[in-house]
Amino acid sequence: MTYKPVQPHTKAEAELAFALGIKNHIIDALLGVTYYEEDWRWVQNACLALLDDPDHHIQWVAIQCLGHLATFHHTLDLPIVLSALGARTSDPCLAAALNDAFDDIATGINDTSYFEEHWDELPRQIKEGLIEGGIFNSLGKHVSKRNFVSDREGMIPEHGSxxxxxxxxxxxxxxxxxxxxxxxxxxxxxxxxxxxxxxxxxxxxxxxxxxxxxxxxxxxxxxxxxxxxxxxxxxxxxxxxxxxxxxxxxxxxxxxxxxxxxxxxxxxxxxxxxxxxxxxxxxxxxxxxxxxxxxxxxxxxxxxxxxxxxxxxxxxxxxxxxxxxxxxxxxxxxxxxxxxxxxxxxxxxxxxxxxxxxxxxxxxxxxxxxxxxxxxxxxxxxxxxxxxxxxxxxxxxxxxxxxxxxxxx
Structure with a gap:
């Protein structure tokens, strides 16, 4: 299988594609600005707007691009993004895209204070990613894994607590x-x-x-x-x-x-x-x-x-x-x-x-x-x-x- 390379798009080019309303052009433009545009907040807002598009394919790509933003820029407006994504978790057509995006957010964004403060509200997939990554315990508490130097043969480590x-x-x-x-x-x-x-x-x-x-x-x-x-x-x-x-x-x-x-x-x-x-x-x-x-x-x-x-x-x-x-x-x-x-x-x-x-x-x-x-x-x-x-x-x-x-x- 061969894949069409993603072509760079400026914000102006993307806005024009969105305005024309042609499905393939919208998708190409969204991917193009996600991968090449430095203004992550503009891209984020474009993705959020396209979540309301009636076409499931466009919604899918918008969700995918929000995950990519987390990976590339390591930041998102988490309250806004998670609320928007959470509102779509009941749609089975978007389940796989949402799972991938939540994984990207868990691994790409290091906003531990937000995650800890809003633990009970986080999607299950984000919680699981943070726990598996050793960043949080199962109760939503931020923890750090410590690798002490130990002497297995002597039972007692030379260094450690x-x-x-x-x-x-x-x-x-x-x-x-x-x-x-x-x-x-x-x-x-x-x-x-x-x-x-x-x-x-x-x-x-x-x-x-x-x-x-x-x-x-x-x-x-x-x-x-x-x-x-x-x-x-x-x-x-x-x-x-x-x-x-x-x-x-x-x-x-x-x-x-x-x-x-x-x-x-x-x-x-x-x-x-x-x-x-x-x-x-x-x-x-x-x-x-x-x-x-x-x-x-x-x-x-x-x-x-x-x-x-x-x-x-x-x-x-x-x-x-x-x-x-x-x-x-x-x-x-x-x-x-x-x-x-x-x-x-x-x-x-x-x-x-x-x-x-x-x-x-x-x-x-x-x-x-x-x-x-x-x-x-x-x-x-x-x-x-x-x-x-x-x-x-x-x-x-x-x-x-x-x-x-x-x-x-």
Whole structure:
């Protein structure tokens, strides 16, 4: 395959091409000014204007050029650009172009203060790019990877922080492949902020771990852990804790002491209940307890005012507590593949909910109050053969029809 080289265009030439409205000329001009024009803001604004063109191909190229600007000039008016791109994420025809542009922005722009301040608003692809690049941790905190000089044979590094020394000692006593990614990140003072002990086959945690009190992000996923010692409480600064794919049948009370936790991953274990102390973790915004053996939920679950994402799918839940209606910031609730015969009317109080998955349950009817979920864009109800309210013909018409029907009850 051969490609036509991009021809340089001045701003005046590009403006003329845009005014003439000929598709191929518009695309050539936009690429030409993007690659050769130094006035990045003019090019940015031209791209933004062309995002409103009815032709998907022109929109695609405009998005592509915004990504190129991030790569070439390492700057954009991020609030304006991200708002414009975010408004088009629901268009499947533009998905690939948007993904590429978000990747370019994550790798090309070094505006760490903006990214940190607006972390919750960033598109998922930008967050993933910043995390994979080692620039941010999973909680949106800017971190720097430190490469200390270490003496593996002597266990103790010649240069490095106390935390680095502890990590090297931990590595030395671990029988793992040299290729294991410890995913360790330190701040400028050498304090360890992030560490992965995932996929190590651990049945207990190494004692050095409990001395790493600066940790914000700890990954213990995919091990063989069935308990945690009280020393876990020393990691009081933890904001993200991964315990997925282990062998827990119950959770230790010490977990309730980690009051700064924002993300807690407990999926794919053998948990039969969630302890009442979960209510102490009031800073949680993500809680994943899917793929366990839960048959009920505590009322204290409603004491998590900051919760945004709650995964409870693939359990044995027969009912939900009314207190779930207190999770006013909840946006995503996965309840598929349980044994629910009904859902509480209080679910209708979750006015910020955008995604509710109830597939594969035993539902017979939905409460009229769910018609109040005006921000809901995804409601999954498949594999509920006894569902009568709303009737199948309404369900087939999608979320707007379902909500409208429920509002008439």
């Amino acid at each position: 106390r935390d680095h020394t502890l990590v090297e000692r931990l590595k030395y006593h671990s029988e793992v492949s040299p290729s294991h990614d410890w995913n360790e990140y330190y701040d400028e003072q050498g304090n360890l902020l992030r560490l992965s002990l995932a996929e190590l086959g651990l049945t207990h945690c190494p004692p050095e771990l409990w001395q790493l009190t600066s940790l914000l992000d700890l990954d213990l996923n995919e091990n063989q852990l069935s308990s945690l010692p009280v020393e876990l409480g020393r990691l009081i600064n933890l904001e993200s804790l991964g315990l997925s794919e282990n062998r827990f049948t119950h959770l230790p009370p010490v977990l309730g002491e980690l009051i700064h936790l924002q993300e807690l991953y407990l999926d794919t274990n053998r948990l039969q209940n969630i302890p009442t102390f979960i209510g102490r973790l009031s800073n949680l915004h993500t809680l994943c307890v899917d793929k366990n053996q839960l048959s009920s939920l505590p009322a204290e679950l409603g004491e998590l005012p900051n919760l945004v994402t709650l995964y409870l799918h693939i359990n044995q839940l027969g009912s939900l507590p009314a207190e779930i209606g207190k999770l006013l910031n909840l946006r995503t609730l996965f309840l598929q593949e349980n044994q629910l015969r009904n859902v509480p009317a209080e679910l209708g109080q979750l006015v910020n909910l955008t995604w509710l998955s109830l597939d594969g349950n035993r539902l017979r009817s939905l409460p009229a109050q769910l018609g109040q979920l005006i921000n809901l864009h995804t409601l999954s109800l498949s594999q509920n053969p006894q569902l009568q309210i709303p009737p199948p013909e309404i369900v087939q018409q999608g979320v707007p029809a379902i909500l409208a029907y429920l509002q008439t009850l």
